[in-house]
Amino acid sequence: MCAIADTGSVRKAARQLGMTQPSLTTQLHRIEKALGGQLFFREPTGSRPTPLGHSVLCRARPIVAEMRALIDEVASAAHHERGARLHIGSTNSPAVAGWLRRLRVRLPETDTTIRADVSANALLHMVATGQLDAAFVHEVEGAPLRIPDGLTERELVVREPQFIALADSHPAAASSVVRVADLADDQWMVDPTVDGEWAGLRRVWGAAGIAPRVVHGDYLTAVDLVTAGEVVTPCQPTARSRHGMAIRPLYGDPLAVRLFMACRQDGTPAASADDLFADLTASYMEIAWASEAYRAWLVRHDGLLSVGI
The missing domain is CATH 3.40.190.10 (Periplasmic binding protein-like II)
Incomplete structure (x- = not known):
């Protein structure tokens, strides 16, 4: 309940708690059934507590804090043993x-x-x-x-440039540096579950004046699609190249991470x-x-x- 209230979303709360969204939804329904009322309003923009939810959260937060303290104490004792x-x-x-x-x-x-x-x-x-x-x-x-x-925080790299992975047969792969505008007609594969990735890429595309087609998926799947020439995808500069793939920096390093x-x-x-x-x-x-x-x-x-x- 606290995670849903803090993140404003069952999906985000499930990720934060390291569980699946259906599992968390099932748990929430069990709690609501046990308490006899709806705890969250489900809206297109997310979830927000009902009046009953606010009341329960006021009681739940101290319980969660005490439970975390208990877990820390037990873990500390186990550590010594x-x-x-x-x-x-x-x-x-x-x-x-x-x-x-x-x-x-x-x-x-x-x-x-x-x-x-x-x-x-x-x-x-x-x-x-x-x-x-x-x-x-x-x-x-x-x-x-x-x-x-x-x-x-211990800062390792202030600004690491993000590169682009594309098929080695792609015309842009012949250059040592690739311009974002040269990839306007390509499908880009993006993992929307990576925090900040979608927002960062939209900013880069907007600055380059392009609106490419987008495929959502994970970056492990992207490897096969890149080598097949189906998509291009951003990647870390330390990523290992595969057979049939080229990894190139983007001109001006428009996409970067800390x-x-x-x-x-x-x-x-x-x-x-x-x-x-x-x-x-x-x-x-x-x-x-x-x-x-x-x-x-x-x-x-x-x-x-x-x-x-």
Whole structure:
């Protein structure tokens, strides 16, 4: 109930809680049946509490806070009994594998786990509520994330340019840099579940004066469609190219993200934030210079990469 009220949407609340929308809807209906009344108005713009919902929320929020405190206490006790545990999260990034590898070397006695999610906002919420110790996320330029209170940020890259993936047979692939306007007649595949992605791309298209056809889907599916010449899609500069695919920077770098690591201000139980960030920085630098397309971009920009500032 609190998640639905805070996000204003059952869909967003389900993502934040790490569950499916139908499951959350079913739970909400059970609660409403048990309490004997409707708790939210369902509207085209989202969900808002009914008068009964407001009343129940006033009682629910202290219960949720107490429950979180209880979970933290139990987890702390279990930590001392079982040994150290480290839970990290990340939006999809090739740097994560190297980050995990370095953490396992640094903390051989620690049980280190990873949670991947397309939603940076969901991961930040999990850090704030103690479900994760730290999260490595990206923030699309012009679409700020909701940073919960009590978190501290370590900025990894101030402005990472986003590249474009297209078939190697595409006429634009013959150029070292691609203009957005040259892709006006292409279908673009966009994952609307990635926080800020849709807003960022619409801003870029508007600035270029184009209105391309759009296909919604996940970026793993996009790989096959790109190599088949069906779509073009934005990608990270560190993305690995596949057979039949070309990865190129966009002229003027109109689409960019900010990369940062977030953790709670009281730190993490298994490792210092400094150590976590140092391993993350080393992992990112490793893949940045290993990527052919990104390396060429860095050389053209005299190695300009504001890391760890």
